[in-house]
Amino acid sequence: MTERQDRATWQVLDTREMYDNPWIRVVEHDVTDPNGNPGLYGVVRVKGLAVGILPVDGEGMTWLVGQQRFPRDYYSWELPEGGGSFEDPQGSAERELLEETGLKAGGWQELLRMDLSNSITDEQAIGFIAWDLEEGMAEPEACERLEVRCLPVREAVEMALSGEIVDAIAQTMLLKADALARRGMLPAGLARHFI
Numbered sequence: 001m002t003e004r005q006d007r008a009t010w011q012v013l014d015t016r017e018m019y020d021n022p023w024i025r026v027v028e029h030d031v032t033d034p035n036g037n038p039g040l041y042g043v044v045r046v047k048g049l050a051v052g053i054l055p056v057d058g059e060g061m062t063w064l065v066g067q068q069r070f071p072r073d074y075y076s077w078e079l080p081e082g083g084g085s086f087e088d089p090q091g092s093a094e095r096e097l098l099e100e101t102g103l104k105a106g107g108w109q110e111l112l113r114m115d116l117s118n119s120i121t122d123e124q125a126i127g128f129i130a131w132d133l134e135e136g137m138a139e140p141e142a143c144e145r146l147e148v149r150c151l152p153v154r155e156a157v158e159m160a161l162s163g164e165i166v167d168a169i170a171q172t173m174l175l176k177a178d179a180l181a182r183r184g185m186l187p188a189g190l191a192r193h194f195i
Contacts, residue, residue: 012031015029023046024044026044027045048084048085050116050169053105054174055097056193062150063080064079065077065078065080065101065146065147066147077149077159077170078167078170080103081096082099097130099141101148102136107130110126111128111177112125127169127176131189153194154193154194181193182194
C-alpha cells in the first residue's frame, strides 16, 4: 500500500455554491472529516493564478510596490504581483511587471510555486525572478494607486526578515531567492547581489 492510500481523506456529502463573482466563488460542503466526524467546510475558489515578480537589475537593485490593501486596511510594500492565467503564467508576470513598474525583463526564471492559504482557499501562486531589465512607463489599473520604490535587493530581503514586508508572496520570494543565492542556484550574476 502506498503512503497516500494509508491516509484518511475528507468525504464530501453535499456541495452548495454560496457566492460567485468574476474573481472568486465560495462553496460550502457538508463533509465527513478524516477522523469520521461530520462537519461543514467552506472553500474560496479563486478563478485566477497569483503571479509575483522579483526584478533585479545589474547593480543589485529591485523594485517594490506600495499600496493600501482593502481586506485588512493597511499600507503594504510588496514585489510587483497580481492576477494571471494558468495557461501563461510568465506572460501574466511580464504584463504585471510592466503595468506596475514600467519594467521589461530579458531574463526570466521560475522561482517558486505555492499555495497561499490552503485551509480555506485553493489559490495558487507562481513567482519569477527577472533580470536584464529595461525601464519604461508604468500603466497601473484604474483602481490602483501605487507607489514604486527602487532599493538594493539586500535591503528588501532585510525588510522581509524584519516583518516590514508581510505580503506572503513577496516575503517568500525574497527569502527563497536569498537562500538559493547562498547555494549558487540563481542565474549567473544575480547571486552576488544577495550575499
